[in-house]
Amino acid sequence: MRLELLSVQRLRARRNNKWRHYPDDVLPAWVADMDFAAAEPIREFIAEMAENSDFCYPLKPPYPQLERALAERMRQRFGWQVEGSPVELVNDVVQGICIALKTLGDAGNGTVIQPPIYGPFLEATRDTGRPPVFNPLVISGESYAIDFDQLESVIAENARFLLLCNPHNPSGRVFSRVELERLAEAALRHDLVILSDEIHADLVYPGTEHIPIATLGPEVEARTVTFVSASKAFNTAGLRAALAVFGSPSLHQRFSAFPRRLRGGLNAFGAEAMRIAWSECDDWLQQTLAYLEGNRDLLAQAAPQELPGVTYRKPEATYFAWLDCRALMLGEEPFDFFLREARVALEPGLNFGPQGAGFARLNFATSKEILWQILTRMNDSLSARG
Numbered sequence: 001m002r003l004e005l006l007s008v009q010r011l012r013a014r015r016n017n018k019w020r021h022y023p024d025d026v027l028p029a030w031v032a033d034m035d036f037a038a039a040e041p042i043r044e045f046i047a048e049m050a051e052n053s054d055f056c057y058p059l060k061p062p063y064p065q066l067e068r069a070l071a072e073r074m075r076q077r078f079g080w081q082v083e084g085s086p087v088e089l090v091n092d093v094v095q096g097i098c099i100a101l102k103t104l105g106d107a108g109n110g111t112v113i114q115p116p117i118y119g120p121f122l123e124a125t126r127d128t129g130r131p132p133v134f135n136p137l138v139i140s141g142e143s144y145a146i147d148f149d150q151l152e153s154v155i156a157e158n159a160r161f162l163l164l165c166n167p168h169n170p171s172g173r174v175f176s177r178v179e180l181e182r183l184a185e186a187a188l189r190h191d192l193v194i195l196s197d198e199i200h201a202d203l204v205y206p207g208t209e210h211i212p213i214a215t216l217g218p219e220v221e222a223r224t225v226t227f228v229s230a231s232k233a234f235n236t237a238g239l240r241a242a243l244a245v246f247g248s249p250s251l252h253q254r255f256s257a258f259p260r261r262l263r264g265g266l267n268a269f270g271a272e273a274m275r276i277a278w279s280e281c282d283d284w285l286q287q288t289l290a291y292l293e294g295n296r297d298l299l300a301q302a303a304p305q306e307l308p309g310v311t312y313r314k315p316e317a318t319y320f321a322w323l324d325c326r327a328l329m330l331g332e333e334p335f336d337f338f339l340r341e342a343r344v345a346l347e348p349g350l351n352f353g354p355q356g357a358g359f360a361r362l363n364f365a366t367s368k369e370i371l372w373q374i375l376t377r378m379n380d381s382l383s384a385r386g
């Protein structure tokens, strides 16, 4: 089986936000969806549902087969034993994070985050009244690092949550065991609940290892809720399904007190597509990851010529290039320049918080041909500036 790369024409025929949001002359490299055809077993499952007009209310949880697939995967890939841990199916990771913030803390409790950070983290802290406590990542050589001294100085009395993004969006960092241990130690000392978004765990490149923070020990696990989904790695974000894995029954109990009706109904495709992704699609994932690694490296090679003045630090995971455009003096939001002059839609840096000023995120999960078109357009726009 070869990874199926879709043409621009076929991609534009899709009805999704990535390809429909901007006018047709814009190449989209923004929202976190991939331009590859999804794995065949998932497509076959959806086709079979369509063939049977199986669009009725789905079975209600629990889904023992999905929970078995989760347990098997976490054990095999990360040495994480989740059998027996309470699990909740949620419509998406961000919904799960919002419910956890609402139910596991009180109004005004602070939420430690490491910006620049995936924008909906900021929205979640704001919308739930659990305000952000900023512990910005710092640039350290070719990469980004957690500033532990600053962390100690900002954790205030009322901080209640550590909202961790690992692997980290947009930097592409995969935090090391040492870093995670230091974070966990701070969480223990300050009695923080750890909400760990590990949605990108399957998109880690060779040479780096993803470590679920809940595996650091029983004390850490007992205060952790981990969010996982097949949606990023298997490109099924529109099917809306994610799992929250609870490190202790009491966290689960409190989370479950949130009114079910406010969570909305489940998508008929989501849970089964996730089970199929985790159980039958690893060949596809391997090919996809190899292709993405090629794109990541191509960007590293091409950036000095094609994007002069832009600094690109290779990610250890994810298909995001977090482009440091500050030296170009394009203002706070280089996105505007590249949309206007190159007709390329990047993800605006300020969506990741004020620490994203002067940056933009490029999604390189596309064919090499389209990636080159994007680079060429960006290069032309920079050359035209003189």
Ligand SMILES: Cc1ncc(COP(=O)(O)O)c(C=O)c1O
Pocket (backbone or CB within 6 Å): 032, 091, 092, 093, 094, 095, 118, 165, 169, 197, 199, 200, 229, 231, 237, 241, 242
């Ligand atoms: C770190 C992170 N968490 C969550 C999501 C979104 O997940 P969901 O659609 O399940 O809320 C994304 C999407 O890009 C992400 O990068």
